[in-house]
Amino acid sequence: MIFNSSTPCDPEILAQYLGTFYADGWRIMSMFASESSPGATLNVILRRGSEIVRITSEVDGRYPAVTPRVPSASILERTIWEMNGIVPEGHDYLVPSIFWRKGNGHPLQKGGYFADGESRIPIPKNHVSGTGVYEIPVGPVHAGVIEPGHFRFSAAGEPILRLKIHLGYAHKGVEKLFEGPVKQNLSHLAERISGDNAVAHGLAYAHAMEGDTDIPARARYLRVILSELERIHNHLDVIAGLCTDSAFSVAAAYGAEAREELLRANHELFGNRMLMGSIVPGGVKRDLSADQIHKLENVVMRAGFAAMKVDGYMRRSPSEVDRLETTGVLETEDALRLGTVGTVARASGIVSDVRADLPYDAYGALSFNTVSRNKGDVMSRAAVRVGEVTESVSIILQCITDMDKGEIRTETETPEGFSMGIVESPRGELLHCADIRDGNIWRYSVRDPSVVNWPALELAVLGNIVPDFPLINKSFGLSYSGNDL
Amino acid sequence: MIRRSVSNLVSQKKPAVSREEMHGDRLMMPFVSVGCRKCRKCTEVCPTDAIEISEEWTVDIGKCIFCMECVESCPSSAVKEVPAPLYADRRDGLIFGVSRPPGESEGGIEKSKAEILSDSIAIRELDTGSCNACEVEVNCMSNPFYDMSRFGMKIVASPRHADVLLVTGPMTRNMKAAALETFEAVPSPKVVVAMGTCAISGGIFVEGDVFGEGIKDTLDPDIYIPGCPPSPGRVLIALLKAFGRD
Numbered sequence: 001m002i003f004n005s006s007t008p009c010d011p012e013i014l015a016q017y018l019g020t021f022y023a024d025g026w027r028i029m030s031m032f033a034s035e036s037s038p039g040a041t042l043n044v045i046l047r048r049g050s051e052i053v054r055i056t057s058e059v060d061g062r063y064p065a066v067t068p069r070v071p072s073a074s075i076l077e078r079t080i081w082e083m084n085g086i087v088p089e090g091h092d093y094l095v096p097s098i099f100w101r102k103g104n105g106h107p108l109q110k111g112g113y114f115a116d117g118e119s120r121i122p123i124p125k126n127h128v129s130g131t132g133v134y135e136i137p138v139g140p141v142h143a144g145v146i147e148p149g150h151f152r153f154s155a156a157g158e159p160i161l162r163l164k165i166h167l168g169y170a171h172k173g174v175e176k177l178f179e180g181p182v183k184q185n186l187s188h189l190a191e192r193i194s195g196d197n198a199v200a201h202g203l204a205y206a207h208a209m210e211g212d213t214d215i216p217a218r219a220r221y222l223r224v225i226l227s228e229l230e231r232i233h234n235h236l237d238v239i240a241g242l243c244t245d246s247a248f249s250v251a252a253a254y255g256a257e258a259r260e261e262l263l264r265a266n267h268e269l270f271g272n273r274m275l276m277g278s279i280v281p282g283g284v285k286r287d288l289s290a291d292q293i294h295k296l297e298n299v300v301m302r303a304g305f306a307a308m309k310v311d312g313y314m315r316r317s318p319s320e321v322d323r324l325e326t327t328g329v330l331e332t333e334d335a336l337r338l339g340t341v342g343t344v345a346r347a348s349g350i351v352s353d354v355r356a357d358l359p360y361d362a363y364g365a366l367s368f369n370t371v372s373r374n375k376g377d378v379m380s381r382a383a384v385r386v387g388e389v390t391e392s393v394s395i396i397l398q399c400i401t402d403m404d405k406g407e408i409r410t411e412t413e414t415p416e417g418f419s420m421g422i423v424e425s426p427r428g429e430l431l432h433c434a435d436i437r438d439g440n441i442w443r444y445s446v447r448d449p450s451v452v453n454w455p456a457l458e459l460a461v462l463g464n465i466v467p468d469f470p471l472i473n474k475s476f477g478l479s480y481s482g483n484d485l
Numbered sequence: 486m487i488r489r490s491v492s493n494l495v496s497q498k499k500p501a502v503s504r505e506e507m508h509g510d511r512l513m514m515p516f517v518s519v520g521c522r523k524c525r526k527c528t529e530v531c532p533t534d535a536i537e538i539s540e541e542w543t544v545d546i547g548k549c550i551f552c553m554e555c556v557e558s559c560p561s562s563a564v565k566e567v568p569a570p571l572y573a574d575r576r577d578g579l580i581f582g583v584s585r586p587p588g589e590s591e592g593g594i595e596k597s598k599a600e601i602l603s604d605s606i607a608i609r610e611l612d613t614g615s616c617n618a619c620e621v622e623v624n625c626m627s628n629p630f631y632d633m634s635r636f637g638m639k640i641v642a643s644p645r646h647a648d649v650l651l652v653t654g655p656m657t658r659n660m661k662a663a664a665l666e667t668f669e670a671v672p673s674p675k676v677v678v679a680m681g682t683c684a685i686s687g688g689i690f691v692e693g694d695v696f697g698e699g700i701k702d703t704l705d706p707d708i709y710i711p712g713c714p715p716s717p718g719r720v721l722i723a724l725l726k727a728f729g730r731d
Contacts, residue, residue, distance in 0.1 A: 099659075100659060101659070120662075140660065140663045141611060141612075141663055141667050143642035143643070144640075144642075145610045145612075145623045146612070146620060148612050148613075148614070148660055148663065168659050169614060169657065169659045169663065170612070170614040170657060170659075171657055171658075171694055172614055172655060172657055172694055172695055173690075173693035173695075174690070174693065176693065176694075177690070177692060177693050186532075188532045188550060188552055188689060189689050192550075192616040192689055192690075194616055194617055195615070195616035195617045195618025195619070195621065196617050196618060196621050198618070237621070237624075253628075253629050256628035256629060257500055257628060257629045259625075259628070260500075260625055260629070260630045263625070267716075273622070273716060274621065274714070276552075276618075276713075277552050277553070481614070481615065481617050484614075484659075
């Protein structure tokens with residue numbers, strides 16, 4: 001989607017300006033700096049329902065921080081400070097977010113970053129004191145098979161008093177790798193930003209790169225099918241994971257089995273278990289034959305029933321319900337304040353879904369419900385996921401019915417200027433922005449839904465017991481690699 | 486009635502896949518035996534520079550992400566898909582050309598180590614910044630289909646309980662110190678396994694903020710398992726074979 005229009009704003013009044021937007025119910029989707037000479041351009045993308053606004057501000061090394069007026073900007077401003085060396089003055093928690101090292105220059109500056117004499121910035125302590133208060137550092141290498149991250153709990157007895165999450169161990173410099181001629185197809189790199197959300201990232205990249213090219217109808221439906229297959233397997237993983245983490249082995253085994261069946265079907269139908277390599281700018285790579293569509297129909301129905309079956313097991317077990325209900329509550333007010341997105345937001349009563357608000361590909365022609373709950377606890381997040389699996393099955397079946405034969409790929413021309421790709425990944429609203437100048441990607445920015453949802457996890461665990469943390473973490477189901485980039 | 490039909494749809498039998506089925510789980514890699522006209526189209530489209538053409542056409546499946554762009558782009562259809570080997574015990578054992586075509590994996594973990602570790606293998610997974618796809622597959626190794634515990638393998642919570650360090654990811658600079666400490670914490674004799682393209686060569690992230698080319702510049706892998714990501718069945722069979730148990 002080409003998005004060249006922007007509202008310029010003086011950096012000195014940027015905070016007040018964004019504050020008025022925030023008061024009007026707008027949410028900051030993303031905020032990043034794109035270097036220019038001299039100084040840099042701050043890009044702020046705001047969304048309210050189906051309206052999107054881009055505000056640009058020319059800054060020179062410093063500007064008054066937005067965070068005091070718009071709390072959800074905190075993590076984004078920390079990243080700008082760390083990666084571009086632009087100081088948000090008056091920010092109350094200026095701690096590195098993903099890079100954690102100090103050398104010469106900053107990683108996203110055009111002049112480059114030089115590692116000579118580099119030192120690692122120590123992770124701050126939690127500063128909670130009192131009788132019987134102790135700190136539990138966890139990670140980056142965890143007990144389970146998960147990605148690296150560092151968590152610091154302050155606890156008194158069992159309940160958690162404070163949690164600070166420090167990520168960045170999976171930082172690979174992905175945004176910098178995107179910079180270069182637009183002609184090269186980087187969809188393989190985009191898919192590997194977060195391997196379990198390969199379709200969503202591949203699709204966001206394709207949307208950013210294909211401008212306003214008309215995509216063939218069949219390709220649009222196939223893209224929807226791919227996205228929903230990915231959503232089902234991610235949701236099944238979280239539902240099964242919740243059962244594993246609460247030692248409910250029977251349901252966990254059923255969930256894991258259903259997911260494996262789906263991954264195997266993915267391999268059979270699209271040649272890759274994670275559906276990698278399916279989406280390219282201009283369409284999709286593989287078409288489905290009539291036999292394959294029949295197989296697909298069967299597979300998604302089974303996956304849908306399996307989700308309902310696991311859900312039934314969970315609801316019929318009083319000890320499981322006791323474990324999940326009222327655990328890890330994220331209040332609606334906090335979810336709004338922190339600008340959370342996706343399943344996390346929908347479980348806390350915020351009805352927002354890119355597929356419904358800003359329909360892309362074939363979503364505009366399909367009918368589906370946005371599933372939401374109000375309580376914001378682990379059970380609500382599980383319920384939202386189960387509901388979304390059912391909706392996804394319905395969406396895929398609609399696609400199969402509506403899809404006509406035809407082309408699946410077309411030539412695209414990448415536009416100059418600013419373009420975006422916004423999709424609803426299984427984790428929530430995902431945004432890719434490309435600043436293209438003279439046939440080169442000058443700056444590529446990725447805002448995974450995890451970036452804005454991680455800070456909400458710090459709030460949701462407060463007052464819960466430490467052994468419930470894995471459960472709450474799993475119910476959020478966030479990406480480390482997508483956050484660290 | 487409805488409940489019965491639903492429960493029939495969700496399988497009732499034990500789904501575990503046999504060793505034979507896991508052996509049949511093939512990974513296709515690009516390969517040229519005849520017909521290459523050295524037009525270099527494949528080297529241009531390869532996102533990880535896995536293909537080299539000098540005297541002969543060679544492919545390094547330690548770098549390959551198995552996207553098959555080369556197969557699609559070859560104007561003379563010389564690049565074909567052939568089954569890839571399960572693993573290699575040396576880094577250069579993953580480079581293939583006409584003079585060294587891909588075949589069965591040979592060698593494995595040093596005999597002395599494999600004998601001490603015996604039939605019970607405790608695995609600690611170490612993510613050095615992977616994209617999470619490898620973690621998904623490692624998690625799948627213990628689902629009802631693959632059920633790794635039937636082979637005497639299990640995932641342990643601490644490196645101090647581990648025999649095998651199963652390493653994924655391109656070794657980001659931020660993760661290097663923690664990875665070395667984890668390696669130190671594993672009691673000897675220890676086996677290091679590089680799983681997936683990133684761990685073997687840095688893969689698609691090799692130009693990024695990572696240390697060296699894959700984990701071999703930090704840790705010393707005993708075996709390399711190619712794939713992006715390798716499927717759970719292949720990892721299990723590769724481990725069994727490398728330990729001389731298949």
